[in-house]
Amino acid sequence: MPRISRxxxxxxxxxxxxxxxxxxxxxxxxxxxxxxxxxxxxxxHPWSAPTExxxxxxxxxxxxxxxxxxxxxxxxxxxxxxxxxxxxxxxxNAPDVVASPETSxxxxxxxxxxxxxxxxxxxxxxxxxxxTFPKPMLDYTQFExxxxxxxxxxxxxxxxxxxxxxxxxxxxxPPKTLSEFKADAIxxxxxxxxxxxxxxxxxxxxxxxxxxxxxxxxxxxxYFDASGKSNVAKDPAFKELLTWQSxxxxxxxxxxxxxxxxxxxxxxxxxxxxxxxxxxxMNIDGEWRGGMMEDAGVDFExxxxxxPVPDDQADTYGKGFLTGTVIGLASTSGKQNAAWELxxxxxxxxxxxxxxxxxxxxxxxxxxxLKSPKLEDDQAMQAFVKIAENPDSNTTPxxxxxxxxxxxxxNFAYDYESGKEKGLDAGLEKTAEQIDTDIAQAK
Amino acid sequence: MTILHGHSAALRSKRxxxxxxxxAFLSPWLIGFSVFFVYPxxxxxxxxxxxxxxxxxxxxxxxxxxxxxxxxYPFFWAxxxxxxxxxxxxxxxxxxFGLGIGLLITKIKTGAGLFRTAFxxxxxxPPVAATLAFAFLLNPGTGPVNQVLGDLGLPQPGWFNDPSWxxxxxxxxxxxxxxxxxxxxMAALLDVPKEQYEAAELDGAGPWKRFRYVTLPNISPIVMxxxxxxxxxxxQYYTQPLIAGKTASxxxxxxxxxxxxxxxxGKSTLTLPQLVYNLGFQRFDTGSACVxxxxxxxxxxxxxxxxxxxxxGLITVED
Numbered sequence: 001m002p003r004i005s006r007x008x009x010x011x012x013x014x015x016x017x018x019x020x021x022x023x024x025x026x027x028x029x030x031x032x033x034x035x036x037x038x039x040x041x042x043x044x045h046p047w048s049a050p051t052e053x054x055x056x057x058x059x060x061x062x063x064x065x066x067x068x069x070x071x072x073x074x075x076x077x078x079x080x081x082x083x084x085x086x087x088x089x090x091x092x093n094a095p096d097v098v099a100s101p102e103t104s105x106x107x108x109x110x111x112x113x114x115x116x117x118x119x120x121x122x123x124x125x126x127x128x129x130x131x132t133f134p135k136p137m138l139d140y141t142q143f144e145x146x147x148x149x150x151x152x153x154x155x156x157x158x159x160x161x162x163x164x165x166x167x168x169x170x171x172x173x174p175p176k177t178l179s180e181f182k183a184d185a186i187x188x189x190x191x192x193x194x195x196x197x198x199x200x201x202x203x204x205x206x207x208x209x210x211x212x213x214x215x216x217x218x219x220x221x222x223y224f225d226a227s228g229k230s231n232v233a234k235d236p237a238f239k240e241l242l243t244w245q246s247x248x249x250x251x252x253x254x255x256x257x258x259x260x261x262x263x264x265x266x267x268x269x270x271x272x273x274x275x276x277x278x279x280x281x282m283n284i285d286g287e288w289r290g291g292m293m294e295d296a297g298v299d300f301e302x303x304x305x306x307x308p309v310p311d312d313q314a315d316t317y318g319k320g321f322l323t324g325t326v327i328g329l330a331s332t333s334g335k336q337n338a339a340w341e342l343x344x345x346x347x348x349x350x351x352x353x354x355x356x357x358x359x360x361x362x363x364x365x366x367x368x369x370l371k372s373p374k375l376e377d378d379q380a381m382q383a384f385v386k387i388a389e390n391p392d393s394n395t396t397p398x399x400x401x402x403x404x405x406x407x408x409x410x411n412f413a414y415d416y417e418s419g420k421e422k423g424l425d426a427g428l429e430k431t432a433e434q435i436d437t438d439i440a441q442a443k
Numbered sequence: 444m445t446i447l448h449g450h451s452a453a454l455r456s457k458r459x460x461x462x463x464x465x466x467a468f469l470s471p472w473l474i475g476f477s478v479f480f481v482y483p484x485x486x487x488x489x490x491x492x493x494x495x496x497x498x499x500x501x502x503x504x505x506x507x508x509x510x511x512x513x514x515x516y517p518f519f520w521a522x523x524x525x526x527x528x529x530x531x532x533x534x535x536x537x538x539x540f541g542l543g544i545g546l547l548i549t550k551i552k553t554g555a556g557l558f559r560t561a562f563x564x565x566x567x568x569p570p571v572a573a574t575l576a577f578a579f580l581l582n583p584g585t586g587p588v589n590q591v592l593g594d595l596g597l598p599q600p601g602w603f604n605d606p607s608w609x610x611x612x613x614x615x616x617x618x619x620x621x622x623x624x625x626x627x628x629m630a631a632l633l634d635v636p637k638e639q640y641e642a643a644e645l646d647g648a649g650p651w652k653r654f655r656y657v658t659l660p661n662i663s664p665i666v667m668x669x670x671x672x673x674x675x676x677x678x679q680y681y682t683q684p685l686i687a688g689k690t691a692s693x694x695x696x697x698x699x700x701x702x703x704x705x706x707x708x709g710k711s712t713l714t715l716p717q718l719v720y721n722l723g724f725q726r727f728d729t730g731s732a733c734v735x736x737x738x739x740x741x742x743x744x745x746x747x748x749x750x751x752x753x754x755x756g757l758i759t760v761e762d
Contacts, residue, residue, distance in 0.1 A: 084497065108496065108498070206692045206694075206704070211702045213702070259604065260583055261584065262584075263584040263585070400727075401727060401728070402727065408517070411517070411704065411705070434515075437511075437515050438515075441507070441731070
């Protein structure tokens with residue numbers, strides 16, 4: 001082969017490989033302005049469904065009416081990667097205000113300074129965050145004392161249950177403790193051949209919203225100690241959770257049998273969700289599921305309750321996992337004062353928060369809005385509102401490397417439930433070490 | 444003497460003009476090569492030695508990112524093993540199957556057009572749609588493939604839900620979309636001189652010997668091309684294993700922030716390009732993402748160099 005052909009081929013190979021995998025980047029800057037002067041700000045948000053877009057546009061129109069000097073250019077359906085790229089690059093087309101459903105990115109947004117510190121703005125507007133927002137929502141919108149975001153509506157997790165199946169099984173009320181939950185799940189399970197015609201609950205961690213963070217909230221865990229080191233091996237909550245989950249897997253048929261049954265489930269976000277089809281009788285899920293069940297026209301009665309708590313914490317029944325959408329100011333924005341007016345309006349104006357929550361079936365993110373009489377009072381939404389108001393409800397803290405610590409813990413849980421990992425204590429120790437290593441690498 | 448000197452100066456000037464003209468003709472490639480190859484390569488090496496989260500300015504980090512990826516990042520070696528498995532097994536299967544289909548279709552007397560279309564069409568299916576369709580067909584609980592296997596009394600694999608079957612299932616998906624290689628092999632096979640087959644037949648060569656001593660030497664540069672491009676494509680294999688893993692683990696339509704198991708089941712569908720995304724865009728660790736990118740580059744180069752050395756190049760030079 002002629003030498004030049006080899007060289008050309010090697011060049012082509014290299015170019016192909018590197019075009020797909022190259023890495024480049026740049027840095028950022030900040031700015032200030034006069035909020036009383038006419039200006040146009042750009043607002044990026046993640047919502048895309050017509051009802052959601054309509055709701056946000058209505059909110060923005062109300063804001064513009066109240067602030068005639070500020071015009072808002074709204075850009076919807078923006079995903080996390082685009083947000084990161086724009087925050088990194090800045091420039092005239094970059095957003096001034098960003099709403100993002102990725103709460104796990106708050107650690108990076110705060111520590112890197114791409115989201116502006118909101119404390120000076122909050123002080124200027126005399127907003128006491130502790131009296132305005134539920135604590136878990138304040139937790140996931142700050143990182144190591146820097147508040148760079150505020151909650152813009154929230155999501156709460158609770159127990160959905162099939163009332164018709166409960167009635168048939170002779171169960172009169174939703175379970176409040178985990179031992180009651182286990183007994184009900186077994187009662188509701190009907191086997192069919194080597195599978196099931198109805199499963200009480202899918203305990204496997206691939207069962208949609210059945211994840212470590214969502215379930216661990218019932219133990220009120222502490223993910224990191226005061227020095228910022230992983231606490232998963234020290235806080236008994238995690239060991240108790242995994243022991244309980246493992247016991248549920250055994251009680252309901254074993255990992256392999258359950259996993260095969262799980263593969264028959266339809267997509268979580270479709271009408272074929274196993275709760276809709278009656279394949280499972282109970283599940284942990286967020287407030288949006290109620291609307292989806294209504295839309296799917298399920299042929300049974302259903303109810304919502306807080307997810308059960310460990311027996312030794314029965315007095316904390318009513319709590320649950322909270323998360324939500326965050327909103328912040330881009331530090332590259334030259335119109336931060338005008339942009340703050342929009343953030344303040346969307347996050348603290350009770351009517352704005354309530355109307356937006358009603359329109360998109362989310363949980364309001366301020367105490368005032370949670371108590372508002374204008375809030376839709378259907379049974380499911382009220383149950384989630386109570387979970388959001390519960391002082392023992394909790395969330396996962398922000399970390400510098402996003403959701404990596406949750407992923408590491410969840411990956412250990414996958415290995416433990418499948419039997420790939422045998423030792424729980426040793427596994428949790430190893431998981432904690434890995435979390436600390438990953439965080440050290442990111443710092 | 445003056446005439447000679449003037450002639451030599453004119454010659455130099457002519458050579459310079461020719462040199463400039465050559466450079467001008469080469470400049471589009473040179474610019475492209477510099478922008479799309481040299482700059483990314485140098486940047487990738489530079490960032491692999493820096494701490495860079497994509498937001499703050501990069502700072503010197505020495506070999507820390509390299510140490511982290513090779514000794515502490517829990518997904519690296521699993522992804523490396525999977526990538527190598529796919530490079531060796533999937534590429535080999537695709538080349539053999541593509542050649543086999545090409546041979547079959549060139550031999551068919553009637554209905555060749557129909558078969559050509561039938562084998563080529565799947566290649567046009569978007570990777571996400573094709574993978575979702577395969578995840579449906581191979582679903583261990585409800586998929587028609589396992590129902591047929593069960594009816595025949597044969598074992599029913601877990602396919603994308605079983606770590607030992609997930610990569611063979613991906614290989615099946617790759618074989619289904621064999622249309623690209625089939626067309627290339629067909630063109631090569633139709634180009635083999637008929638006289639050589641006639642001469643071999645006169646010498647008493649049977650079908651296998653005709654294939655071994657006539658067909659294969661004639662199409663070997665194309666086989667080589669298929670292997671090299673197959674290796675490069677497999678090094679960049681991202682969409683199909685990601686979608687297959689996410690679908691089988693039940694999080695394909697996942698909402699923001701939803702946790703999923705990378706490389707489900709049991710890390711068996713994790714590939715190196717997925718790590719580049721995980722590190723660079725989910726963990727904000729651009730430096731470590733660049734390390735994985737460079738490993739991919741080195742592997743691509745090593746495989747290509749190995750194949751070229753053994754084969755002696757893509758083009759057979761006739762003396």
